[in-house]
Amino acid sequence: MASPKNPPETRVVVVGSSSIDMIVQVDRIPGIGETVIGGIFHSAGGGKGANQAVSASRAGARVLFVGRVGQDDFGRKVVAGLKRDGINVSHVTADEKAPTAVAFIFVGGKGENSIAVASGANLRLSPRDVAKAHGVFRRGGILLVQLETPLAAVASAVRMAAASGMRVILNPAPARPLPDSLLRKVDILTPNEHEAESLTGIAVDGEAAAARAADSLHARGVRTVIITLGARGAYVSSGDFRALVPAFKVKAVDTTAAGDVFNGALAVALAEGRPLFEAVRFGQAAAAISVTRIGAQPSAPSRAEALRLLKRGN
DSSP: OOOOOOOSSOOEEEEOOOEEEEEEEOSSOOOTTOOOOOOEEEEEEEOHHHHHHHHHHHTTOOEEEEEEEESSHHHHHHHHHHHHTTOEEEEEEEESSSOOOEEEEEEOTTSOEEEEEEOGGGGGOOHHHHHTTGGGOOTTOEEEEOSSSOHHHHHHHHHHHHHHTOEEEEOOOSOOOOOHHHHTTOSEEOOBHHHHHHHHSOOOOSHHHHHHHHHHHHHTTOSEEEEEOGGGOEEEEETTEEEEEOOOOOOOSOOTTHHHHHHHHHHHHHHTTOOHHHHHHHHHHHHHHHTTSSSSGGGOOOHHHHHHHHHHOO
16 A cells, blocks of 8 residues: 555544543453452554544544543543544533543453443534534545434434545444444445444454344445454455455454444554555554554554555455
8 A cells, every 4th residue: 555645634523532541451350349450551543433533633634623621630641542543623621510421441362352431522512513613524524423422413413424424433332322324425435343233233253254243234324334243353244245354463452442443443544545444454464463562542553654564454
């Protein structure tokens, strides 16, 4: 994948959530009523929307983020972190009533995680907030959205992007029911296997099941479906291209933001006009690097790192 000069205009608009992540590394994730002693503590920027914005920025795009934080120290920390990554935060609103979101994350010895989120200001993102950013919605760009903010705001962003000629990537996480009227405006849907099952009722336990789930989503109006399958890779279904694209082989230490990093890098490659397969591989390379590091936003690699892994291959 070549490294063309980035265009001066915003190419990726991310509408979504942000948070401060409180991360504890433990040998094993505690069960109900159990206390596990020990572990290393980290604090870092998080939230699926902000994670994807950071991933896209480090992968080479000019990024604008639309979201809400609280008028508190955590909110100021979130905004400062996004600015350090060169992200346009002119449409991040400091909410007067709700605090900045906080996520509490346990990371086990094999990289698995358990997460609880206090959503705070994320739940107050509104269609009006999205409408204020209408000037950055323009043909040739990519809109990237997730589902940690109210569906009304997500739907408003998707409608505005579709009307402006942008391509829309919807990462349907966390899983929730979605109307066909929304899915018909989505160019690329990127569920993991659990989210695909939630949307289709099909247990995605292999490539054949992934194909059936993709067909179900196509029938509801989605043009391209990418079902991410962790270490097994990603099942891609779009037009005549239907294939399981293998993942890069790495040793995972924290899988917390792998899907977010994949989506951010995928958006960049598509904004640059890369073919779908190339874009998926670029996203996979970025995600593979991310799982070798602790934390959500700290794990997102630079463009150069992802390109090196692509060149090296599996």
